[in-house]
Amino acid sequence: MENHNLKKIAETYKSDKIEHGYIEIYESYFHKLKEDNLIILELGIADGKSLLTWSDYFKNSKIVGIDIHKINLDEKNLNRSNIDIHQGSQSDEKFISEIISKYKEFDIIIDDGSHLSKDVKKSFQLLFPALKNKGLYIVEDIQTSYNHFFGGNPFDLKYSNSHMNFFKHLTDSINYQEIANPFYIKKKYDSQILNISFHHNIVFLKKGVNDRVSKEVINHSYEDMKFKEKTNRSGNNLRYFLKYKILFKTYTLFLFLVNLIKKIVLLRF
Ligand SMILES: C[S@@+](CC[C@H](N)C(=O)[O-])C[C@H]1O[C@@H](n2cnc3c(N)ncnc32)[C@H](O)[C@@H]1O
Numbered sequence: 001m002e003n004h005n006l007k008k009i010a011e012t013y014k015s016d017k018i019e020h021g022y023i024e025i026y027e028s029y030f031h032k033l034k035e036d037n038l039i040i041l042e043l044g045i046a047d048g049k050s051l052l053t054w055s056d057y058f059k060n061s062k063i064v065g066i067d068i069h070k071i072n073l074d075e076k077n078l079n080r081s082n083i084d085i086h087q088g089s090q091s092d093e094k095f096i097s098e099i100i101s102k103y104k105e106f107d108i109i110i111d112d113g114s115h116l117s118k119d120v121k122k123s124f125q126l127l128f129p130a131l132k133n134k135g136l137y138i139v140e141d142i143q144t145s146y147n148h149f150f151g152g153n154p155f156d157l158k159y160s161n162s163h164m165n166f167f168k169h170l171t172d173s174i175n176y177q178e179i180a181n182p183f184y185i186k187k188k189y190d191s192q193i194l195n196i197s198f199h200h201n202i203v204f205l206k207k208g209v210n211d212r213v214s215k216e217v218i219n220h221s222y223e224d225m226k227f228k229e230k231t232n233r234s235g236n237n238l239r240y241f242l243k244y245k246i247l248f249k250t251y252t253l254f255l256f257l258v259n260l261i262k263k264i265v266l267l268r269f
Helices: 006-012 023-030 049-057 093-103 117-130 142-146 163-174 222-234 237-265
Strands: 039-043 062-067 083-087 106-111 131-139 193-199 202-207
Touching (some): 006 023, 039 049, 049 062, 049 083, 062 093, 106 117, 117 131, 117 163, 163 202, 222 237
Parallel strands (some): 039 106, 106 131
Antiparallel strands (some): 131 202
């Protein structure tokens, strides 16, 4: 990989993002942005090593850090013109809305705070609206999703309420237009996510308008799309009406009901 110096800077400040193996991954996303004028928010300051790293790397950007504990700027050498810090919890709605009122929008948000599933999900819910179009939302140390001492669940990986599963489910929002369920109800993040990348213990999500119309379904219906295609081509409406509007639709309704009953019985919503 090309050397863009993030590693050198992180070494200077002894950032533990090196040991975690995050620096090369960060560099691959950040090197194109390093000269830009950005607003970067990091949840979790501790000794300020990452804030100092970002402050050097993103020279033209504002680095905002928040931490639940009081951080002494002078003690941690954080007294720099491009660093702002605030005390408060990443999952406190009032505090986060004050942060959003002050900075309006962020280009990059990094969650390196409590790593508790409930906090990670809550912060995402509070901060996603303040992430700019094409902005990046990054969650570090996602391994806590596999640890019940952090609110994760190592015993039911597929259906737990962990933050890893939260992000896994968001991948469906990238393809929501393709879901061939005529009863599908558009979800909160559908059409707002361009991509999600999972690396070892770290997730990168890119916000953006993603509402490309499906080539397979019309309004989530495969049978309606097929009916339209076939009748446009041949004009034999009755035959295709019986096939797609009656037979295929009945089959889709049957599968919908089977899955609905399954979800009710297993309490999966
Ligand atoms: C892993 S450290 C942050 C390290 C820092 N980002 C770095 O790379 O140098 C986690 C920090 O999150 C803070 N923290 C814990 N719970 C929090 C919460 N609910 N809201 C905000 N910060 C929290 C802790 O006080 C701690 O300083």
